[in-house]
Structure formats: C-alpha cells, structure tokens
Amino acid sequence: MISCTVRYEIDPDKLAEFEIYAKAWLTLVRKLGGTHHGYHMPHEGPNDIAYCHFSFASLAEYEDYRTRMWDDPECLRAYEHAKRTKCIRRFDRSFTKPLFEGATVDELGL
Template sequence: MSNAPVTCEVRYRLDPDRIEDFKAYAKIWIKLIERHGGRHHGYFIPRERPTGIGISFPGVGEDGAGDIAIALFTFPDDEAYLTYREKVANDPDGIEANARFGKQPPFLGYERVFLQPLPTRD
C-alpha cells in the first residue's frame, strides 16, 4: 500500500435534463467524502468560455465537450481511501445516496482516474 496521497478525478458525462439532480448528487458526495477523511476540491460543471479566448496550441488543442463535469478529491494515502470506501458503504447518508441515485444516476456515464502531483520545485 502506498503512503502517497490518493487524488481522484471523476469525469461525468452529464444528462442535460438532470442538472439539478446532478447538483444534489454532488452536494451529498462532497459531504460524505469530507466526513470520512477526504478533501473535496469541488465539482465543476461546464460554462461558456470567455469572449475572445482562442486555443493556445492551434492545430493540437480544441474546446472540449459541453456535457462534461469534473469532481476532484484527495485522501491522505491508500489506507485512508480504502477506509473511506468501507465507511461510506455503511454511512446512512451514503446508503441513502446510493438508493436515490444508484439505479438512475443523474449522469450518462463517468470515468475515474487516480492522479499524482508532478514535482514543481527542484
């Protein structure tokens, strides 16, 4: 098991008809993650890009899809993340959230990526 922080990005494909449900889902999971030892960095939903902003690397970059939301959270280490997973499964609010959103999630799909920071100082 690693002692390095566990940072997770979850990228959701939104259902445009269920944005309010997604906001309710996000609010519950922020509370659950923080209750069980994590630091939630927030949920981010699409917005219009600022006027007059172009792509920094034309021909390589492009604007992303307008139906993607991102959540980002961190646990101190693998053990803390695994403990959270165990505790949230037995937490009354976690059980309620899974019952409410489990069969009909307020998103069309998601992908999860575990991340580590790059050193920024020599």
C-alpha cells in the same frame, strides 16, 4: 497523498439533480476523512461532462473510505438519488499523486 478524479457523463436535462448529488458528496467525502477539491460542472464546451477531485492521505485511506461509505446511510441516500433520477449516465475514476508545492525558476536551477 492520492487524488481521485471522477469524470461524469451526465444527463444535461438533469443538471439540477446532479448538482444535488454533487453537493451531498462535497460533505460526505469530508465526513469520511477526505479532502474534496470540488465539482467542476459543465459551462462552456460539452454540456454533459462534469468532474470532481478529492484526496486522501494514502491509497489505503481511500480504500477504507470506499469500504465505510457502503455502510453509511447518507452515502447510500446520495447514491439512491443518482439512481432514481438517472442524472449520471456513466463515470470513470483515475488516481494521481498531486503536486501542490511550486518553486521559483532559480530554486529549480533552470
């Protein structure tokens, strides 16, 4: 599994517009085969930083998603909303391998 974390720098005066964008992508990622782990909106601390996290079974599946989203009319509408409202100033992506299964200290031999 591969997870993508997107760090957004958003316009704090356009939080409502960004939230519309985020709600659309929660559905779109699922529609295109991914698992969305949610958007994390500003609350305490910086008022212009938001994050989202989503996963695909493999990097190849993520790359397929990236190709298919450019042909999907709903994805294009979501991107156009962000462009038109200028709610996103910039963003960057990072990829990680998630660890979801824990173990007890005894099982780990600690």
